Amino acid sequence: MELDDRKLDVLRAIVEDYVATQEPVGSKALVERHHLRVSPATVRNDMAVLEEEGYLRQPHTSAGRVPTDKGYRLFVDRLSRIKPLSPAERRAIERFLIGAVNLDDVVHRTVRLLAQLTRQVAVVQYPSLARSRVRHLELVSISTTRLMLVMITDAGRVEQRLVELPAPIDGPEVIELRQLINDRLGGLLLVETTAQVQAIHEQIRGELRGPMTALATVLLETLVERTEERIALAGTANLTRGGLLDFAGGERGHHAGGDQRGVSGTIRPILEALEEEVILLKLFGQAEQSLTRVRIGDENEFEDLRATSVVTTGYGPGKTVVGGLGVLGPTRMDYPATIATVRAVARYVGEVLAQN
Amino acid sequence: MELDDRKLDVLRAIVEDYVATQEPVGSKALVERHHLRVSPATVRNDMAVLEEEGYLRQPHTSAGRVPTDKGYRLFVDRLSRIKPLSPAERRAIERFLIGAVNLDDVVHRTVRLLAQLTRQVAVVQYPSLARSRVRHLELVSISTTRLMLVMITDAGRVEQRLVELPAPIDGPEVIELRQLINDRLGGLLLVETTAQVQAIHEQIRGELRGPMTALATVLLETLVERTEERIALAGTANLTRGGLLDFAGGERGHHAGGDQRGVSGTIRPILEALEEEVILLKLFGQAEQSLTRVRIGDENEFEDLRATSVVTTGYGPGKTVVGGLGVLGPTRMDYPATIATVRAVARYVGEVLAQN
DNA sequence: ACTGGCACTCACCGTAATGGAGTGCCAGGT
DNA sequence: ACCTGGCACTCCATTACGGTGAGTGCCAGT
Numbered sequence: 001m002e003l004d005d006r007k008l009d010v011l012r013a014i015v016e017d018y019v020a021t022q023e024p025v026g027s028k029a030l031v032e033r034h035h036l037r038v039s040p041a042t043v044r045n046d047m048a049v050l051e052e053e054g055y056l057r058q059p060h061t062s063a064g065r066v067p068t069d070k071g072y073r074l075f076v077d078r079l080s081r082i083k084p085l086s087p088a089e090r091r092a093i094e095r096f097l098i099g100a101v102n103l104d105d106v107v108h109r110t111v112r113l114l115a116q117l118t119r120q121v122a123v124v125q126y127p128s129l130a131r132s133r134v135r136h137l138e139l140v141s142i143s144t145t146r147l148m149l150v151m152i153t154d155a156g157r158v159e160q161r162l163v164e165l166p167a168p169i170d171g172p173e174v175i176e177l178r179q180l181i182n183d184r185l186g187g188l189l190l191v192e193t194t195a196q197v198q199a200i201h202e203q204i205r206g207e208l209r210g211p212m213t214a215l216a217t218v219l220l221e222t223l224v225e226r227t228e229e230r231i232a233l234a235g236t237a238n239l240t241r242g243g244l245l246d247f248a249g250g251e252r253g254h255h256a257g258g259d260q261r262g263v264s265g266t267i268r269p270i271l272e273a274l275e276e277e278v279i280l281l282k283l284f285g286q287a288e289q290s291l292t293r294v295r296i297g298d299e300n301e302f303e304d305l306r307a308t309s310v311v312t313t314g315y316g317p318g319k320t321v322v323g324g325l326g327v328l329g330p331t332r333m334d335y336p337a338t339i340a341t342v343r344a345v346a347r348y349v350g351e352v353l354a355q356n
Numbered sequence: 357m358e359l360d361d362r363k364l365d366v367l368r369a370i371v372e373d374y375v376a377t378q379e380p381v382g383s384k385a386l387v388e389r390h391h392l393r394v395s396p397a398t399v400r401n402d403m404a405v406l407e408e409e410g411y412l413r414q415p416h417t418s419a420g421r422v423p424t425d426k427g428y429r430l431f432v433d434r435l436s437r438i439k440p441l442s443p444a445e446r447r448a449i450e451r452f453l454i455g456a457v458n459l460d461d462v463v464h465r466t467v468r469l470l471a472q473l474t475r476q477v478a479v480v481q482y483p484s485l486a487r488s489r490v491r492h493l494e495l496v497s498i499s500t501t502r503l504m505l506v507m508i509t510d511a512g513r514v515e516q517r518l519v520e521l522p523a524p525i526d527g528p529e530v531i532e533l534r535q536l537i538n539d540r541l542g543g544l545l546l547v548e549t550t551a552q553v554q555a556i557h558e559q560i561r562g563e564l565r566g567p568m569t570a571l572a573t574v575l576l577e578t579l580v581e582r583t584e585e586r587i588a589l590a591g592t593a594n595l596t597r598g599g600l601l602d603f604a605g606g607e608r609g610h611h612a613g614g615d616q617r618g619v620s621g622t623i624r625p626i627l628e629a630l631e632e633e634v635i636l637l638k639l640f641g642q643a644e645q646s647l648t649r650v651r652i653g654d655e656n657e658f659e660d661l662r663a664t665s666v667v668t669t670g671y672g673p674g675k676t677v678v679g680g681l682g683v684l685g686p687t688r689m690d691y692p693a694t695i696a697t698v699r700a701v702a703r704y705v706g707e708v709l710a711q712n
Numbered sequence: 713a714c715t716g717g718c719a720c721t722c723a724c725c726g727t728a729a730t731g732g733a734g735t736g737c738c739a740g741g742t
Numbered sequence: 743a744c745c746t747g748g749c750a751c752t753c754c755a756t757t758a759c760g761g762t763g764a765g766t767g768c769c770a771g772t
Contacts, residue, residue, distance in 0.1 A: 026734050039746050044735065062734050062752045102517060104586075136496045140508060150506060150514060152496060158506060158516045161458060230460075236592060237627035267623075271593035382765050395715050400766070418721045418765050 003053070009036065010046045011055055012079040015067050019332050024064030069297035072309070072331060076294050080336045085344050089117060093348050100352060103127070103156035107232045110325065110349050115235025117341045120329035121274065123284045126230040127155030127322040127353075134185050134193065139178045144168035147211075149218060153190070155322050155353060159228065163218045166210045177208060177215065194220065231280045238329070239267050269304035274328075279305075287314030287324035292343055297331045307331065311338050315346035317354035325349070359409070365392065366402045367411055368435040371423050375690050380420030425653035428665070428687055432650050436692045441700050445473060449704050456708065459483070459512035463588045466681065466705050471591025473697045476685035477630065479640045482586040483511030483678040483709070490541050490549065495534045500524035503567075505574060509546070511678050511709060515584070519574050522566045533564060533571065550576065587636045594685070595623050625660035630684075635661075643670030643680035648699055653687045663687065667694050671702035673710035681705070 003011075013034040017025040027040040027047065036043065047065050050056045055071035058064075067075065085093075096113040100106040107124050114122035132153035140148040147163040184200050185193050201216040273279050279302055287293070292313040298306040305328070312326030326342050359367075369390040373381040383396040383403065392399065403421050406412045411427035414420075423431065441449075452469040456462040463480050470478035488509035496504040503519040540556050541549050557572045629635050635658055643649070648669040654662045661684070668682035682698050 024734090028734080040734095041737095041746055041748090042744085045745090048736080058735085060753065063754075064734065135498070136504075138494050138496065138506065140492045140494065142491070148492075148508060150494065150508070152504060152506070152516070156504075156516070156518075158514055160508070160512070160514045162512075234631060237624055237631065240622070240624040240627065266596070268593055268596040271596065275590060275593065380765090384765075396765095397715055397717090397767095398713085401714090404767080414766085416722065418767095419723075420765065 003050070006036075006038070007046045007050060008074075008079060009034075010043055011050055011067070011071060012075060014047075014056065014065055015071065015075045015079070018066055019334050022332060024059055024066050026064035029064075067332075069299065069331060072296045072335070073299070076296070076335050076339075082340045082343075083336045085340055089341070090344070092117065093345060097348055097352050103158075106349065106352055110345060111232040111234040114325065114327060114342070114345050115238065117345070118327045118329070118338050119235070119241060120238050120327040120333065120338070121233070121235045122325075122327050123280055124232045124325040125281065125285050125323040126232070127153065127157050127316070128229060128285065129153065129157065129159065129190050131189070131316075131320075131322050132157065133187055133189050135187075137178065137181050137185060139174050139181075141169075141171070141174055144170075147174065147215070149215065155317075161218050163214050165214050169211050173208060173211070177211060180204075180208075181215070229277070229281050229285060231277055231284070233274060233280070235327075236271065236274065239270060270308060270328075273302060273304045283310050283328075284312050284324040284326055287312055287321060290314040290316070290319070290321050290346070292339055294335065294339065309333055309335075311335075311342050313342050313346045315349050315353075317350055322353070359406070362392075362394070363402045363406060364430075364435060365390075366399055367406055367423070367427060368431060370403075370412065370421055371427065371431045371435070374422055375688050378688060380415055380422050382420035385420075423688075425655065425687060428652045428691070429655070432652070432691050432695075438696045438699075439692045441696055445697070446700070448473065449701060453704055453708050459514075462512075462705065462708055466701060467588040467590040470681065470683060470698070470701050471594065473701070474683045474685070474694050475591070475597065476594050476683040476689065476694070477589070477591045478681075478683050479636055480588045480681040481637065481641050481679040482588070483509065483513050483672070484585060484641065485509065485513065485515065485546050487545070487672075487676075487678050488513065489543055489545055491543075493534065493537050493541060495530050495537075497525075497527070497530055500526075503530065503571070505571065511673070517574050519570050521570050525567050529564060529567070533567060536560075536564075537571070585633070585637050585641060587633055587640070589630060589636070591683075592627065592630065595626060626664060626684075629658060629660045639666050639684075640668050640680040640682055643668055643677060646670040646672070646675070646677050646702070648695055650691065650695065665689055665691075667691075667698050669698050669702045671705050671709075673706055678709070 010030070013030055013036065014025050017030065017033060027043040030036065030043055031038065031040050047056060050071070051058065051065065054068060055074060056065040057068050059066060093113060096109055097106070100109050103126070107126055111122045111124040114124070132155050134151060135154045136152045138150040138152070140150065142148050142162070145165045145168050147165065147169075148160055149163050150158060150160045152158050180200065184196055188196060197216050197219050201212055204212045282301070283295075283305075290313060292311065295310040295312075297309060300306055300308070300310065307330065308328050309331045310326060310328045311333075312324050314321035314324050316322035325346055327338060329338070366386070369386055369392065370381050373386065373389060383399040386392065386399055387394065387396050403412060406427070407414065407421065411424060411430060412421040413424050415422060449469060452465055453462070456465050459482070463482055467478045467480040470480070488511050490507065491510045492508045494506040494508070496506065498504050498518070501521045501524050503521065503525075505517045505519050507515045509515075536556065540552055544552060553572050553575050557568055560568045638657070639651075646669060648667065651666040651668075653665060656662055656664070656666065663686065664684050665687045666682060666684045667689075668680050670677035670680050672678035681702055683694060685694070
């Protein structure tokens, strides 16, 4: 069935009101607030249709309506225009990001900024190693049988690993090795290095063969295969805002009534999920292009996050994408504002990175 | 007034029971569980005295007793023996920490381990730069007017900063500079470098003067003065455990009755405090010696954390202390077990660090 | 100095009554 | 064909109320 324009208007109005008040919205209040030019009874009929189609639901008979995940989805896809940021917000973003001194610093500031602006949980993935290029590889002697390998990527990320050597090595040899690996690996995408590392290893002459084996192992094992990703998080306190998530916590007596479909999430599993880097990476680290993606409620693959929505986008210098960032909040979030903010922050961060 | 032995026994019993059940404990239940060889009435008299002295309080008339912060303090100082860890726990610690590949890795594993073992919020300070020695300084050319300065400390921590040069510099000069700063700064404690950096700067000959100025500025400004500290956090989900903290969240209607002294904390301000690195550093970064320190309730300098207790200790390779770690939880935590775990983890981490 | 006994207090729990917001549906109007 | 006003109905939320029981404080007795 096709929904006519007024029904869509009603849906939009309900979403907006519900997001603002976080209380089920009834027909009467609706016509008052939004100047729909029809009577409550008419709206009720529309509501009934919208409910039948799965865009709305009633917490219980004789309560107002609440959007379903499907309702939010329609709202996001077709009913909302992305709110432009206020000048104050733009200024806040700029002020926050200039003066960053460090990649760490950039990421930290970004994630806090995002949490503050959206008043939600913010997540920023560090520039992904997989998508970065090798800028420089440094070898530092720790002892005669130990080297510290330091890799610097073009996004400014630094990664270090200890290399245990099978036999002692002297200074000139270290320099030779360093020279070699930089010549052969410098400028490559990290994913491209695998083949090169193996090539170097096979070609190498006798004396450096031993050290190179150790080095190659470390390089392959950790920097390529198990591409270590990192994540920064902020604003978890915002999970306690606005009572949508009721905090059943770990209390005792509670009417353990059968809430089958209830969206009554606890804060608990969410906090747990947020500490699982694997989960965060799946959510925020998959931004292949710089498209903004919105996952609403149970569109989410993770059980524990089915009461939340996730807004993500990719970021990076210029048009490239080196990582993802975004926010996580209750399904009843202000999507237009959130999407706008996430995008704006991503763009600014991209600019900052481009300047390095 | 002096408390006789039995009164202390009663206090201990109450603390133990309350920690276990998290419900006010009454006289009858007490004598049953612990085989005190006196009657409930006697215990009641003791309780009355303990309450008068401020070690106990009653949530309301005709409820059982609950320890006050002062009561916990006495318990921790005089009544508890630190529980030895179970073999299983020891094994868990070892298994968790071997295989760490990285300083980042060590810290991450440690903080998760600590959260898991204590079932509380765990905090680990990265090895403090202020207390570390310079192992190596690396200069990497990014462009002719930009250098990346990478500092590696003896605790394995790596810090990088971008240096903007006033004029182009060539390869040999970079090598010379690198040589110079390593010769002069290598092995020094970071706090000792200030003077050296300035000395180098003043002595340097004409050609490298310009670059050295820029380099010195960066070194002084960020690595010495604003000694950047970092913090890792885990187990925030544990804040929702055991209903001691009732989650009033941000709800509307609530009996805004005068709970004056009530320990009824919200989870909210705690989460906020945990995101303030300044606060965490004050709490966990002040372990001057490897002494274990326990801050109970309002002994805590931070308003928002007055419903929590903090157990901290220093850690580092050998006898030195390079950072702090510990846990934060409700005042009604199992102090003996927590203290034991925190200490044990700190010791193991020290050993791991010593092996680098 | 300890104990048993006893009256008293108060949170907790289940039930009942009341109020009100909101719905669904129908009959009448445009 | 669509919209509207009216009306009966449903069900949550809030308040009120009495019973129950754990726990206390105190006192008199050992």
